[in-house]
Amino acid sequence: MPKQESDEQTRRAFFGRATALAAAAPAARPARAATTIYAYVGCYTTAARQARGDGIHVYRMDAETGAWNHVQHLGDLVNPSFLILGRGQRFLYSVHGDETYASSFTVDKNTGFLTPLNRAGTGGRNGVHQAIDPSGRYMLVANYASGTVSVLPVKPDGALGDHIQLVELRGPTGPHCVQQASSHPHHVVFDPSGRFVFVPDKGLDRVFAFRFDPASGRLSPTQHGPGIARAGSGPRHVACHPTLPIVWALNEIGSSTTTYHWNAEQGVLRPLQILPSLPPDFTGESTAAEIAVSSGGRFVYCSNRGHDSVAMYAADPRTGLLTSIGWVATQGKVPRFIALDPTQRFLYAANEHEDTIVTFRMDQATGRLTKTGPAIHNASPVTIAFGGGA
DSSP: OOHHHHHHHHHHHHHHHHHHHHHTSOOOOOOOOTTOEEEEEEEOOOGGGTOOOOSEEEEEEOTTTOOEEEEEEEOSOSOEEEEEEOGGGOEEEEEETTSSEEEEEEEOTTTOOEEEEEEEEOSSSOEEEEEEOTTSSEEEEEETTTTEEEEEEBOTTSOBOOOSEEEEOOSOOOSOTTTTSSOOBOOOEEOTTSSEEEEEETTTTEEEEEEEOTTTOOEEEOTTOOEEOOTTOOEEEEEEOSSSSEEEEEETTTTEEEEEEEETTTTEEEEEEEEESSOTTOOSOOEEEEEEEOTTSSEEEEEEETTTEEEEEEEOTTTOOEEEEEEEEOSSSOEEEEEEOTTSSEEEEEETTTTEEEEEEEOTTTOOEEEOSOOEEOSSEEEEEEEEOO
16 A cells, blocks of 8 residues: 555544544533633653553633633544644644644634644654744744754644744754753744744754744744853743743753843844752752743743752843742642643643642732642643633
């Protein structure tokens, strides 16, 4: 059988099974108010990841208490390891850990339910993060294992097309002989203007900056090249201040957070500050994982795997420089992912090895976090995307 025909049959079978499972979900509920919030949780599923997960789970969130109610399970998916919502929150997109494709799903805005739409090739292996451009016409994917960033077209019906550009990330590798043997892009983030894209590369100790052409969807490097991180720090994820020319980078290997000044005219990232993400009396092994920023840029949060905590920082409103305001335990092992919900009242920590998602209430004045409510049980959780709340 020709390979192309075989791949297409596999694809049809894949989505046929997923659609059948989606159809087996509870009957659609009556339409709810526009303020209803849904949480979409992706997980690792394979033995190679020592995972226990089984696909994507959908929850309805109580905006007052932060509690979740399970409404759908979409199974038969391989490592749906990062999820984002697209145009008008009508579509959800997943990359798949250790695989070479991304998937799209339609979202029923009345129920939050997902229905598989299609999948498309990313041109690289182990997509770990994706971002939709402001026009909604393109999706960018960071391919961790291949050291590339790919651009996929998003069709008017929300479906994905195969990649139209593949950018290889190059440079000297970092000193860590295992974690930095090659390029490992781990994140792809648009700046607030939508004209630039940041890609932290854990393997090359760099934060790449690209110009983005909204007409063609193509990426081109800035004139001055990437921001250079401290050797061996391993930049993993970045976040932008909503109004200041500030970019925060979370360094996985170095367990630290770097504050950069961003000069958009010259395309230059200039480091201003490095703070540890771990308390000074912690002497064990730990790596940093995720960064989250409050909507006004007042508070920054970073997760630590090993110390199993969230580091809390206050950001200076004039300079963007950070000050530590403490740590809070995530009540579980390996918090790979954290996120603030759309109401900005709660932060959720996904404890990958504990099979739990733990809710924290955020103090609006101080930024400090306090655990609230029982843990949500979800096997091998590694990502959360929030929908609704408009």
